[in-house]
Amino acid sequence: MYLSTIIEAVSAWAAQEPKIYALAIGLIGAAIISAVINIGAMAVVWLERKFLGDIQARFGPNRVGSRWGLLQLGADAIKLFTKEDSIPRGADKPVYVWAPIIASITTMLVAAAIPFGALRIDGKDYPLVVANMDISAFYVEAALSIMTIAVFMAGFSSNNKYSMLGAFRGIARMIAYEVPMGVCVIAVALMAHSLNLVEIVESQTLWYAFAQPLGFIVFTIALVTDLGRIPFDQSEAEEEIIAGYTTEYGGIRWGLLYFQEYINMLLGSILLVLLFLGGWKGPSIPLITVLSPMVWFLMKVLIVLIFLIWVRGSLVRFRIDQVTDLGWKWMLPLSLVNLAWAAFVGLYFA
């Protein structure tokens, strides 16, 4: 096949000029990633509005861009960009300005190490990842936690009581759930004998969701918490503290904070699929053999996303002390049990 010859040629060139190759792949990758995650997040927002509408027996967007409301998000983005950019008088200006930017940078950092599916060429899967590092699972976890700093910056700098309470809640919640989430990732790495996300996917002959069901459940709950979605959206509980840490933000600054939530939701779903649901692994589909891993991958991501939206439409919110209770008293011990299980199984069967 000619595709494999191209790959061989590129690999040969990369071996000759590793530095130029790294620079080129970085630039191209960054461009592609920003396009993919932003458009992907727009699709997620659209999906959520439409599906949530269905759950609640209403229409959702149905005017701008045909009866499916496909251009609604474009219209919203234009609105956000053209709104007045206001900064509250008492705000800590540099911190206030940098908070949404740091939030966006975080999502980019995470996205860099995540494989967005793979292409199957001559029976071999080539993952689509920009930075294929050895510790990518660990790195993604670490980069996700930077979000906490952005939340704190936004809440603290706004000089608003609601923002402050929202930031406190957000931090308490994230700390309580980062730990069990990390332990679950360690358990997966133990079974896969690797921290590389690509290798983790490739080692899943049996999905880890079945190999360590406990870890799967804990990780899913911790993921929903980390994304700050109902029932864990205490940091921006509209009915209690207006909009939490985003209260004082408006226009495109608010848009950035809002949008990174959906980017995070997309990345989180992808991470769940990679770690527990076998990633892009699946039987080849005739005619589109090259794209078949992509099809499986997107299908799984879509199912996870719909699950997340469904949860939002059908549950009420926890109280913050109940969240931290659940995190420290249940999720952490359970994740440790899962770690022991993974170590045991990994030792004898893998």
Added chain:
Amino acid sequence: MSAIQSAFPGSVLESRVESDRRLWITVDPKKLVEITQFLRDKKDFDHYSGAAGVDRINENLFEVVEILTSHGAHQVVVMMKVRVPRDKPSVRSLTGLYWNANWYEREIWEMYGINFEGHPELYPLLLPDELVGYWPWRKDFKGYPDTTTGERAIEQVGPDGYTEFKIMPHPEMIKAGVVPERPKYPTFREREEAEIKSDSEMIMHMGPQHAIVPGPFLLDLLIEGERVKKAFLDVGYIHKGIEKIMENRTYLQGIVYTDRMCYLASITNNEAYCGAVERLLNITPPERAQYIRVILAELSRIQSHLLGTGEFLTLLGAATYSPFQYMIIDREDLVYLMESITGARITHTFVRFGGVRNDLPDGFADKARPILKRMRERTEEYMDLLHSDPIYTRRMRGIGVLSPGDARRLGVSGPPLRASDTPYDMRREDPILVYPDLDFKVVTRKAGDAEARVEVRLEEILESIHIIEQCLDQIPEGPIQEKLPKKIKPEPGEAYYRVEDPRGEMGFYVISDGSEKPYRVKVRGPVYAYMQALPPLLEGAYVADVVAIAGSMDACTSEVDR
């Protein structure tokens, strides 16, 4: 009655036994507290239902009417009046005996200028600070803007750049040199800031514009971290002065204003007002009209409970919590049913003195039965859903607990009181219309927490459906309106009439002086009592629970600020 007379010889100046449920007495102001204490301790009058001020300008007197009754020990309502002279009026406060006398006395003070001796916090409740001292509900209040000269409030730009509208003393008062001295008191903000004891505490505003408030009112929380240490409530943002307006309208025109007090309970408000006037006119509506009134009252109860519960659920889980939308869809069917009778969706203005406006449309029963059947299934589904939701029960169980004793002491009524194991329902306590012929049970719960309050509401929907179905079976043919003269002029007298609002005890006290217009209309609304009970309930709760507790009370600001 005779017990009071024998216990306090000479202090009962006048008395009248209207029926076995109403007792009107006028007592000596000096003995007011002692007589009340006697009634409370010896005669089970443990429910302070309200108080009204009346300006008897022709006799140069002020009257304060205390409405006392009991939580189920007996059904007598004592309307106890004290009369004081108009210059320097002063009455002894009952706050020492009844905790909830506080707000009623504050309202009388700010509206009439009757001082209450021994009242702990005699601050304005409903009026803006600029109006305090003019005593606007006195009969000799000229009004501002003055209807004769057309002068209005004066626009002033304050130091912070906000425009304020100040009400200056009336020009005639300035000319005559009798500008009344304004009472001195700490403002709301000063009062709440005085409570801040350390740096770790702060005041968080919920309202006047906030997601939890059903209408504009200010709920300020003194919080330390996530804990509420003290709550302050300020109402009066949309005070409409309906009681005063009704004094200036004919009896028939007054019905329209009762609608506007709370749009979810407009039928029951109509009913309460019309019932009071019917007592004055000494008429009873024909039986068919009574059945129609009951059907409508119960329909409005169902739709109010549905909306109340739905709104409350959105407070718990953001607007994305789906049952809300389904409750609104179900409510739409009921509103459609009501519209087919009254022609209006929320402000019905349907009940008339001695009857109702329209008869039921043809085939109403056939239309209503399937809707009610579906409604019953859906309500059972909601109860099942909420009961089986672990997060919901975790959030609601044991939150905002009102023990039976506390609930009675705080003077709440309706679902919150019944959720605290007190079967107190006006339909039983003070039966009106055809309620005695109907079979229904008073829904109660033991727990008294937020979950129980919602459960009571949902189960009351089932009871109301049961009542409506009986009415549809039993309703007789016949006229729907008593013959009345065109101009309604009741004999001089007074009447107090209570109905069970969707939210609790709604009473109308109407005084007639023989003219076309009522001399005084006093509304005893249920939400007023809820609101008063809210601050003590919130103490010690988490901020997130404030939402759950306030929402489970199902308040309606419009009725507080009537």
